[in-house]
Amino acid sequence: MSKSLWYFAAAVTLAAAMMSCGGKGQPSETAPAANTAGKPVDSATAGTVTGSIKLDGTPPRPKNINMAAEPNCSKQHSTPAQTEDVVPGDGGTLQNVVVYLKGDFSQYSFPPMTAPVTIDQKGCQYHPHVLALQTGEPLSVINSDQTTHNIHPVPKDNREWNESQPPGAQPIMQTFARPEVAIPVKCNVHPWMKSYIAVFNNPYFEVTGKDGSFTIKNVPPGTYTVTAWHEDYGSSEQSVTIGPSESKSVTITFKASSAASD
């Protein structure tokens, strides 16, 4: 019996080792974090792209989140916490939209971003709900709640990771090596917690706030595609040409009825 069991244990261990070698095809983290070989953008001739993101139609009503299973979080909300997938801004605008420029920036180099971008878990929700950063830029994950969270980005092009964070734990520091719009982030302890992280290899991006506006500065002259990405409405684009020291305004409108189903 013992001999057979040993054979079986060896076979299972071998299978496990083979699977662990194969894994899920995780991208390695050795990809270049940012282009440092080009020239810096000439700020004397650089322009600006401004604008706003509009929402045409009646936005869907947010849904209440049931946090009864997590009293530490529910008591932080005087009214029931609500979903944040579609958050209207002032004057028919839309918040939490990632706006970025598509174009050829290969001839430019951009200084590495060393100050961390912070995402906070507070009241069992992510703050901010959508954030954007550059490749190699540190992401600091903090837990302001008196409960345990796990933070789990589910990227397609970057390395997937999943870390737990008890109350009072040190911030989790992570970086992303590749551009990706956008990485869903979730907490499996509290399944209603969702967030998105957009990663770029240039600094030409912004996330719309309460007024739905954006300002992308220090853009070298050229023709670009202004792309707006929203978690429910997907992407919408407009072309823009920036001359030397020129400022252009762009308005992109999403239709409220065009939300992608889950």
Next chain:
Amino acid sequence: MTPRPHQNVHRFAVFTAACTLLLLIAGALVTSNDAGLSVPDWPLSYGSLAPPLVGGIFYEHGHRVIASFVGLLSIVLAVWLWRVESRRPPAERPAKIWLRWLGVAALGAIVAQGLLGGLTVLFFLPPSVSSAHAALAQLFFATVASIALFTSAWWEKETGFWLRDFRSPSIHTLALATVAAVFVQLILGAAFRHKAFGIIPHLAGAVIVTGLIFWLAGALRHRFPGVPELRFAARGLHILIGVQLLLGAAAWWSRLYAASFPQPIPVMVALTVAHVVMGALVLVGTVLVTLVCYRLVQPAGALVGSPEPRPSAAD
């Protein structure tokens, strides 16, 4: 009166099977509550044996605790079977010696199952590994249920081979095909749940499995009308597939309904878990019916559907 050699081990096998059913419920709760990665580490949970049982951690760690308990039961069952079978008189050994290897196989399955569970956590729920984890759970349950049957008083008492079947396909072929189809269907269901692919293969599988189970149940009823066990088996198969079809439809409706909610809702969780567990019971049901067929029905003989006088246990 001398107790049967398998009397207590049979009771223990039934207990292990019941705990395995509980384990299947716990595992289904993990998936339905999207809690599979709420504990990022393995084999410990948050580096300890007693993590904070908040949110999804309750489901994931609870699943691990029950799985560990079933693992312990499997060790006891394998050792017990081995010892009981080793003490049999040499003359009986050729008939039952395989049973101890079935206990070892069950133990091996639960060990492999634990490793698959760990791998699926450490590799962020790859659909292939998660589906394999779900499928092996069903196989383990069927194995333990089979051990319970093999150690039962009924199995000990039956001398076997008193029915004959000339029809084509034979009842054995039909039963085996049904078991295989149910198992493939469970894999398709697990793959759908773990997002390996869509619902269509699982729906197609449901049609095939339903057809085969009705065919098998009809064959049992018509070929062996006077055999209480097989009449009961036919009725049981009808009930199992009927309830399972209803649960499947309800679970699908609940998923569509729950899609607009920010979190898993109780009705969706309950119906989906019930559908998963009933699927396991359908597999076990068809496996046990198949074994009973192999016990009672000889694949060659003179008469179709007319059982010979049932031999007594003393014959």
